[in-house]
Every structure is written in structure tokens, then in C-alpha cells.
Amino acid sequence: MDVESKMKLVLRDVEEVVTVEELRGLLETGGGKGYIGFEPSGLFHIGWLIWAYKFRELVEAGFRMVLLAATWHAWINDKLGGDMELIRAAARHVVDVLNALGLENKFEVVYAEDLVDSAKYWETLIRVAKLTSLARVRRALTIMGRKADESEADFSKFVYPLMQVTDIFELDVDVALGGIDQRKAHMLARDVAEKLERKKIVAVHTPLLPSLQGFSKMEVGELPRDELMAEVKMSKSKPESAIFVTDSDEDIRAKVMGAYCPPREVEGNPVLGIAKHVIFRGSEVEFTIERPSKYGGPVTYWRYEDLERDYVDGRIHPMDLKASVAEYLAKKVVGPIRSCVARPEREELLRKIRAAITR
Secondary structure, three states: OOHHHHHHHHHOOOOEEEOHHHHHHHHHOOOOEEEEEEOOOOOOEHHHHHHHHHHHHHHHOOOEEEEEEOHHHHHHOOHHHHOHHHHHHHHHHHHHHHHHHHHOOOOEEEEHHHHHOOHHHHHHHHHHHHOOOHHHHHHHHHHHOOOHHHHOOOOHHHHHHHHHHHHHHHHOOOEEEEEHHHHHHHHHHHHHHOOOOOOOOEEEEEOOOEOOOOOOHHHHOOOOHHHHHHHHEOOOOOHHHOOEOOOOHHHHHHHHHOOOOOOOOOOOOHHHHHHHHOHHHOOOOOEEEOOOHHHOOOEEEOOHHHHHHHHHOOOOOHHHHHHHHHHHHHHHHHHHHHHHHOOHHHHHHHHHHHHHHHO
């Protein structure tokens, strides 16, 4: 694959890359090392497929990818009741999903406890802290799905953004992958890199899927894009807002049919979001909307842009869109993953994770 083909692959369906020129430089010299850190905080939902697909594409483009299971970060963020056994189980579940996507033996897994068990790690964290104001750390708390005032009773929350920056430096990566909600941590890492004589990472930010429940402008106000999407994204801690890769076909249909999907509207529409970022991610997608014959009968799309155009023009009814998206998800997206990850030997772990989420 030549450099232009690799650029096209990495830039497909991203919210932003900081910077595109630096990315090209890496690809022209053979790639490099990339990573994504994730909080093992529950079951894998389809919103995470967006970064998982990009992770796979970075592997295809020649990057040596590291998956950081941010177990300590999940503990700090009060996920799964702070039960480290459950947090590690959730991390294994994510590895199972990536393997199901064809990535088995194609990436390295690092656990946070392997990084923090080093005086050098904490030395780097303190150096980062000395170059960072409290105000900036407070603003960065949105990367963990928190508002500044939520950290007032628990100072450990302020350590989280500093740990994320330290992870980048200690893993010695060239590329940091994450949703657009992780932007503030990545920009902090870039800003302090030169002063610490460390690499300035290229940040690749993917879109986020809105919650199935939708949102209104009244609810979120005029927020920056990264903060807005952090507020309204699918969330493992709100099972009603997300579709999980362990959901049954019946659950998927029920959730999608009950999802927010205003006619003719694109912004904040989770069903169109699923179509754009999950269904139409493949190179050759054939997606059919089933409609009664009196409304024109079935119509097939090969490009998301054509589907969006017809939806905005009112040619596609929300209920027909929902039914077809649900069926595609159940049969062609979630079904194959579910058959790999919901194995009998994993069922007890998955049951414990589900129970912890709903407590």
C-alpha cells in the first residue's frame, strides 16, 4: 500500500487529525507506534466500534498498535464499583471484541498497572504536572466524562488527565487515537512534549455516536464540539442509551425502534449516526431500506451521502430507517461479534459486568 492509500485509509471517517502533515511524515518514513487507551468500565457498545475500526485501519496502514487497558483510570473514575477484578474482566472483553474484528495477534496489550509500577512513570507525571495549570487540568476533566464540580470531593480525579498524558510519553508512541472527547488530553500532551524533550504525538480523533435517547440544544447549551459529544454520546453506564455487542437481536430491534430519530434531521440523530459511522464503514456496503410498495418499495444505497439526502428530503420515513438499521446491525454487525465474544467460558464474567453496571 502506497503512502496516499494509507493516508486515505487513516483519514476515513475521522473528526480531525492533529496534524495531517505530521501524519503524512510518519507514513512516509514507515509509520511508527500508535496507541489507544480505554477505560474497562463495562460491556463494549457499538459506539466503540468507531475507534475499533480506526484501530484496525491504523494496523493496516503499518502502525504498531498498543491497546492500553486503563485499569487504574477506571478505578479513579469509579467504574464498576472500583472492583479491580471486574475492571480487568472488562478489559479482557474488549480484547475479545478486537480479536473478533480480525485483529488477533496484531496488536500489543498493556495494562495500566504495568506502567504505574515504575518510579519513572511517576517522575514523568510530576514533570507534566509542573508544566500544567490547575485550571487546564480542570478543563480536561471532560475526557473522563466528568464536569469540574464533580471532582471537588475526590482529588484523585485531577490525577486522571495527568496520567493520560504520562501514558503517552511512557509508551513512547507516535500516534494517539481516541474519540473527539479525548482531545484535551492529547492537546496537553502535544503542548508539553517539547519542554519534556518528548515526541509530539499525532492525534487522531474519531466521531462519537449520540445516545439513542438523543439530546436537545437546550440540554447541552453552546459547548465546544469535544465537550458536546462527551455530554451526549452513547454510554456503558447508561444501558438504555447504547447497543452492546452482547445484545440479542430482539434487544437490538427494540432499542433502535425506540431511539430518537426526528424526521428530516441529521444533527444528533443516533440512527443516522449508526448508518454513517458503523454500517457504511465497509468498502462495499449494500444497505436496503424496506418500505411498503405504496411508498415506493425497497430502496438500496451504496453510499451514506445518498441515504442522508433522501432522509432529509423526506423520502425515507424514520420508522423504515429504524427497522432496516436494526436488522443490519443484528445480522451483519453485532451478530458476528456476539458469536465470538459471548462464549460459554466468558458468560460468567459478562454476567458479573452486567450486574455491576446496573447496580
